[in-house]
Amino acid sequence: MIGIYVHIPFCESKCVYCAFASFVKDESFQSDYFEFLNKEIRTCKFEDRQVSSIYFGGGTPSCVKPEKIVEVLTTIKNNFKVSENAEITIECNPCSTSLEKLEAYHSAGFNRISFGVQSLDSKMLKFLGRRHDKAQALDAIKKAKAAGFENISADLLLGLPKERVLKDAKCLMRQGVKHISAYMLQLEEGTKLKSLVEGGEVELPSEDKVVKTYQKLCKLLQKNGFAQYEISNFAQNGFKSQHNYAYWTGRAYLGFGLGAHSFDGAFVRWANADNFEDYFLGKQNKECLSPAQRDEEIVMLGLRCDAGFDKTKLSFDIEKVPAFKQLLANNILIQKGNKVFLNPTYYNISNSVIIKLLP
Template identity: 40%
Template sequence: MSTLGIYVHVPFCGKKCGYCDFYSVCYTKEQAELYVEAVLRNIRHYSDISRTVDTVYFGGGTPSLLTAEQLGNIIAEVGRSFALDREAEITLEANPSTLTPEKLAELRNAGINRLSIGVQSMSDAELKLLGRTHTAERAVRAVREAAEAGFGNISCDLMLGIPSQTPESLTTSIAQLAELPIQHISAYILKIEEGTPFDCGEVRTSLPDEDASVELYLLAVRELGRRGFGQYEVSNFAKSGYESRHNSRYWKCEDYLGIGPAAHSCYGGKRFAVPRDIEGFISSPVQPAEVTDEHPCGFEEYAMLRLRLAEGLALADVPEHRSEIEKKLPPLIKAGYVSFDGERVSLTPEGCLVSNQVIEMLIF
C-alpha cells in the first residue's frame, strides 16, 4: 500500500498578519490543550497500522506556539496509530519570534527534523509593513540557532511584491538568506485576499504593479538559482535533495490526511475538508468533514498539479490526451510559456507567472 502524509493544522497565532487568510484564532494555553486532545483523538480514529506515514507537517497558524511536549505527543500518537517511517520528514512551521535555543533543542528531541521559518523579508521596513513581529536580525538568529541545535533541513519563506519592495531590496534579502545555513526557500507573491485588513485601497495602491511583480518573480528565480536553490515548483526552491517531501504529495496526487479545523485531505479515495471552526473541532468526537470531491486526481487535476512542478507533465502518463496536448503546444512554446522535449511539458519561469491560464489552455 502507498505511503501516507499527515497534515496537522494548528490554528493559533499570537498576532494575525494583515495579509493572511489562513484560518487562525488567538492563542490561549487552555484552548491549545483542548485542541491537542482533539488532535490525538482524531489520529486514533483514523488509525491504520498498515499505512506507513513518511511525512508529517504541522502548518498553521503558528504551530511553534505549541509546546515541544504537545508536538511530541502528537508525533508519538502517529507512531502508535500508523507505521511511522524511521526516516519520516517531520516539519514544523515556525515564527522566528517563538524560537529560542532551549525550545529548538526540545523540538529536536520531540522528533521534529525540518523547520519552515516564516522570515518573509530581510528588510526591517518591509517586515514592519507586513506587520511581522520579528526583525531581520531576529530571523537570522533563529535560523543560526536552529542549525546549532542540529536542524539540517531548514526552509525559509520569502515574500515577493511587498508594498514598496524593489528589485534591490529583494536581491539583498535573497543574498542574506542564501548566506544562512538553510536548504530550501518558498517564495510567494503577495496576494491580497478578500476580507483581510490588506484588502483596502491604501495597501493596494502601494503594491508593485503587474509588470514590477513579474520582474520581482523572475529576479527571484534567477538569483535563487544562481545561489544553488533550484526551482522545483512554481513557488519552491531547494538545494539538491532538500525538496519538501510532504508538499510534493499535493502536487503528485499522493495520499495525505488532514487533522484540525480547516485541514484538507485526499484520503480513502476522496477529498474532504474540515470546517474552519476550532470549537466544533474540539467538541466533536470525530472532526466533522465535508467531502469536496468524490473522485479526485482525474486527468485535469493530475495534469494541473504536475505542471506546477519543474519536472512537468510526462505525456506518456496521459497517452489518451497526448495528441490533443501536443496540438496546443506551438503557440505556448513560441510565447515562451512552456518547454517541450518531446516527452515532457513544463512551464518556464515566465509560464509560472500565468500558470493558471497556460494550464487551462492545455488541459481543459
C-alpha cells in the same frame, strides 16, 4: 506511502495580510484543541499507514508549548508506520523560537524547519503585523543550526511595498538556509491589508514590476545553486520538500486539525470544519472529484513543479488537444516518455498553458 499534515491554528497576533485559519487563544483552549487533535489521529482509520512525510503548519506551531507538539508527533508515530527517513517539518516564527524549543523538536524527530521570515526589513515586518525583526530572524536560523537542523527553509514575500526580496534572499543564503519559498503577497478578502490598499493608504507595486522581480529572484537563486522545482520553491541539491511532492504528484495525504484537508490519492477529498465548534463535533466536508476535475488537478499540479504529469493518468487523450503539439514544438512543454513537463522558463505563465491543455 502517505503524507500527514497537522494544523496548529494558533498565533500570537494576526498579521495584516493573513486569511489563514489562525486564532489567538489562551492555553486552556489550546489544551482542549490538542486533546481533540490527538484523538482524531488515534481514531483515524485510513488504510495506508506508511508515512513518508509529516508537516506541522499553521498558524504558528512554535507559539504553543513544545510538549504539545512533541505529544502530537508521538501520537502519529504510535498510530502510523513512519519511515525511518521520513521528512518531518515544523513551521516556526522567529519570534517564538528559543534554542530549547528547537532542541526539543530536534530530539523528538523533527528534521526540517521552515521559518516564516517574509522580509528582513524590520519596519516592513512591523507594518505586516509580524512580531519579529531582522535580528530575530537571523538569530532563529543560527539557533536552528545550533540545535542540529541542517534542512532549514525560509519563506519570503514578493510584492511588498518597497520590494527588497533580492537583498533578503542573498542574506538568507549567506546564513546557510537550504530552501527558499517565495510567495506572492495576495490581497485576501477581509484582511486589514486589503482595506488599507483599497482606501489608498498603502500602494503595492504593479503586477509587471512584481513579475520582473520574480524573474530576477529565480535567476539569482539558480545562480547560487538553488534549483527552482516549483513556481515558488527553490532548493539546494537534496533539500527539496518531500512533503510538497506528496501534494503535487497526487499521493494520498491526511490532514489533522482545524480546516485540514485530506485526499485518498484517487478521487476523494475531505476537509475538517474550519471553525472550532464544528471541528470539535467532528464535522467534515467530503467531495468526490469527477474525472474532469481530477484531470485538471493532475495537469495543474504537475505543470507547476518539476515532477510533471503522466499523460496516461488522464481520462482524455492529450495528444488530441491542438495546443499540446504546438506547446511542445515551441519548447514550452517538454515530453520524456509518458511524462510531460513545463519548461521552467515558463513557470510564470503556467496558468495560461494549463487552460490551453484542458478539453
